[in-house]
Amino acid sequence: MTQNYFELFNLPEKFQIDSLKLQKNYRTIQKEIHPDRFATSTENEKTQSMIKSTQVNDAYQTLKSPTKRAKYILSLHKSVEKITLPPDFLMQQMEWEEDLEDIKKNNKELDQFKLAINKKYEEYSLLLSTQIDDDQNWNEAGITIDKLYFVEKLLHKINIALN
């Protein structure tokens, strides 16, 4: 039975997270149960250590990523549904993709584009924080998560183009 990830790391169940505390607690836990700690121990401890360490890694990766963390919180409160993004956002998506294609070779313009998209990223993160932590508005949060996810991927593409 997998434990609630927030409980595992001794953190409150919120979108706004203390990243340093998450990292610190992750390291503390792995230092206790990682398979290397049981290299010369008994079979049962080796098996359980492998299972737990794997679960802890999964929990950490989930809580570390804003989009995964948000999706996880939502999954604790409602079943996963297919989200339809509003048409104006879908238009914006296409525009951004086209813009990126156009400026791919121009580092200066890419830098500016990156700044603009970063701003959107911050905006959606903040919105998500309100929707999840303050309002518990799961439906709206679901839409914002997908927007944030798209912007995250776009930033990744921009970074690849910059290199």
Added chain:
Amino acid sequence: MALLQISEPGKSTMPHEHRRVVGIDLGTTNSLVASVISGSPAILIQDNESNLLPSVVYYSKNTVQVGNEAKDHQSNDAENTISSVKRLIGKAIDDVNQVNFPLNLSDGDGVINIKTSDGMKNPIEVSAEILKMLRTVAENNLGGELMGAVVTVPAYFDDAQRQATKDACQLAGLNILRLINEPTAAAVAYGLDKKSMGQFVVFDLGGGTFDVSILNLSKGLFEVLATHGDANLGGDDFDQAIVNFLNNKYKLNIKDIEVQSMISILAREIKELLSNKKEVEILKEINGKEIKEIFTQQQFKALVNDLIEQTLKATKNALNDAKLSTDQIDGVIMVGGSTRMPCIQEAVGNLFKQDLLNDLNPDEVVALGAAIQANILAGNGQEDLLLLDVTPLSLGIETMGSIVERIIPRNTTLPVAMAQEFTTYKDGQTAMIIHVVQGERDLVDDCRSLAKFTLKKIPPMVAGAAKIKVTFQVDTDGLLSVSAEETSTNEKASIEVKPSYGLSEDNIKTMLQSSYDLAEEDKISRALAETKVEANQLIELTQKALDADKDLLSDSELTSIKNDLKDLINALNSSNNDKIKEATKQLNTKSEPFAAKRMDRSIQKALTGKSINKLEF
């Protein structure tokens, strides 16, 4: 009143003998073995006073020679002198460019066969000979049998190469505590020696492999953030660039094994001399042709420019994956003999705009790090260090249209498990084949085939109704295992694994049998002794665990474990190997939930800062 030290349940309080463990660097060109002695890691010396054992094996009818003795035969019997076998391990004949190997290679079943005057040899047995020699050196130096070893592999080695390395260790009679990645081992040696903290790059260019790893070093924990590389790029390729140049210019016969062997040796000499001199003059006769050249560093750099670019590209990729830029790097550690080349030092120094760290001997640092880790795993050391490493290659499965669907992305922290659900496409289908591949490309053919898993005994249902959950697990050695169950009926499907490369279990058993010189009775008593040791350890640790944490169990759970414990103690007294094994397995399996609960408790205690290590009066 003095502080009483009470250790955690599960960790033995009995003062045990310092366990004899070593770290082994099984290199392409040279191998080393090291151990922690009086608190410091040290390379164990060979008989001829050298630290390095050339990774060369020579076969003649009924004899095997390893190291310098073997190397002596390179010029007179090249066909039977096997060097750089690391470039062949875990591969099939199609994976290698035979021109680069002055050997008789052919296709074995799942392995490459090397024809020698002592019969066909595969890379696993050849590597085992090197490991046996290292083991002998270690046992002579340390005065007794080894309890275990940590063996290093290139970070970029895939599953097949890792498994083959493990098989070679088994053939050599070594108990493997862990396989660790070479850059990580180097970081351990370096980080602990200099007490470094921060973000570090390890640039590891060996004889046959290239790895670049980005690590975060903090107190008590070294975490790999990303790793990249090329398991087919190393110093040998730099030699090859010179070989190709000479072959072309002097129109030498590339099919003549003896000639190619001499040219290879010459090329290596040139490369090594150029590491210290700006130019080198060559005058040598090979097969009637006179080779007269003045080689400069500039010339060499031009010949190997592509190779250098490849290493820089992999380095940039690693930085991207780690989400770091070059100016966020606190230090660049150079590892592997090939990093002595001035053109490499220049290129890497320019990329990071800082002085490179190469004050630890680049040939020794990996073995030293492995020795430190072996010490930690064996519970010998005072050192409290945890290594968190990653899987270097993405793991995926073949789907419709020969496309790869990625299940576990590269650079995921280990251990990791991901589950994927499949379903049947025909009514009543009771079996399916899952093809697992490793690599970053989108097409199956461009990736490395690991194995085909056949799932059988799927309960027959309407097409699409079966929900088969397949779990892919990669352990801390970087090795994959797969389990499957049909979730609507909770039936565990039976899995047959057909690895794409390597030796089957039966092959290994056969090879192990033939390598033992022990008489039958010795074999039996040895097996019994091992079984008894394991049983005793389980009894002792279970009793300690119960003493400390039996409150975690219900009355019935407690009674159950106590009964299994009694059964094991009785079985021990019977001296019947099978009985003891059975009872050990029983107690191990039944006490797993207890072990899990104890781990949860230790996590809670660690997080809330209460350690039961200190009881103050």
